[in-house]
Amino acid sequence: MRLLLVEDETELADSLATGLRREGYLVDVATDGARALSLAAQNEVDVIVLDRDLPQLSGDAVCRTLVAQQYPARILMLTAAGTLDDRVAGLDLGADDYLAKPFAYLELLARIRALGRRSPSTAVVLEHSGVRIDGSRRIAERDGHPVQLTIKEFGVLEILLSAGGGWVSADELLDAVWDEPLERTRGVVKIVVHTLRRKLGPPGVIQSAPGYGYRMGES
Template sequence: MRVLLVEDDADLADSLADGLRREGYLVEVARDGAAALVALAHTEADLLLLDRDLPALSGDAVCRILRQQGEPIRILMLTAAGTLDDRVAGLDLGADDYLPKPFAYVELLARMRALGRRTAEGGTVLEASGVRVDTVRRIAERDGVPLRLTRKEYGVLECLLTARGGWVEPGELLDDVWPDAEERNRGVVKAAVHTLRRKLGHPDPIDSAPGRGYRIGTGA
């Protein structure tokens, strides 16, 4: 995956870029919003890691310009402003996800993997067995009825739908939805799937199999 990292803190930018390159990402770094737009005009990137508080041109402005231009690049906004209102504002501007600083590196990687899967699949809506998720607005519904999901339940549902009928192992769900070390046990996955099933209703769209994990079939 090709990543453009836009961060004015030189030490943080260098540290993140080095780490991501070791993970196999192709990373280019821009120090401000104006430089980011120039870089995107000359190179193709799959994911934009965008600091919200940038000199010359803010991350908000960069995000707004890209969406007005119809640029489909996935945007993960990084910022020290982490209140609910801040997150909502960032998503309303067109960001695909929002990660408050300071963040755990493993969580950043998990968010990037999730956005990478969306890029590979294309589009913003995932749907199977009457279950529908809008990955930009982060809303879910079953047979047209909105679902009130927790963040973890939503994360599990999005992972299962992204697999397009394929099996998702509990370890994969832990990596993507529970990146924090203190929460990493398969019991939390089982509990989230249980409550998710209850909220999805009948017929149960989630299949499970020992040694394989979970899936949502692509049939009706």
């Protein structure tokens, strides 16, 4: 499941993104409203965690824009203002849920899971050349046989399948799947792809090419 985290407090954004990625989510991060709309246009996400108090373009404006565009993601609005009137105002904007700061991380996870179950795109199963994943249940298969993958391996495979046969660079995989600074090297991507190929088994379906990256080919 892919999340868009929109939070202008960089330390909080980094901390939440790290935790969510460790839970197995693909996480895009924006620190302002304009960037949030840009990322939403680039990638269809399942749940948007949206800070209401953003600089320049507010969370309210972002929410209104996404609702007007009939963007399919569920929106969880975060704010330091937690009165009843504030919650009602946020929901009236079109948000699906509302969480006041400070909040418990476990509650945030529970609300994301609940919204994810209601998001139309989480039901999409990705499949290519006998490789099949169900992102909502975190199940991977090859020719009908289950494949046990680590969080990083599943994340890489999900990105490659989402690309529909297009090339995905190592840097793009790093941005989508990794958050740990010490691990963010192209070498670690190569290692994960190597183990992913081994687990998927023959015939090989993940192609690579210098200068292009990786893609799902025909088996």
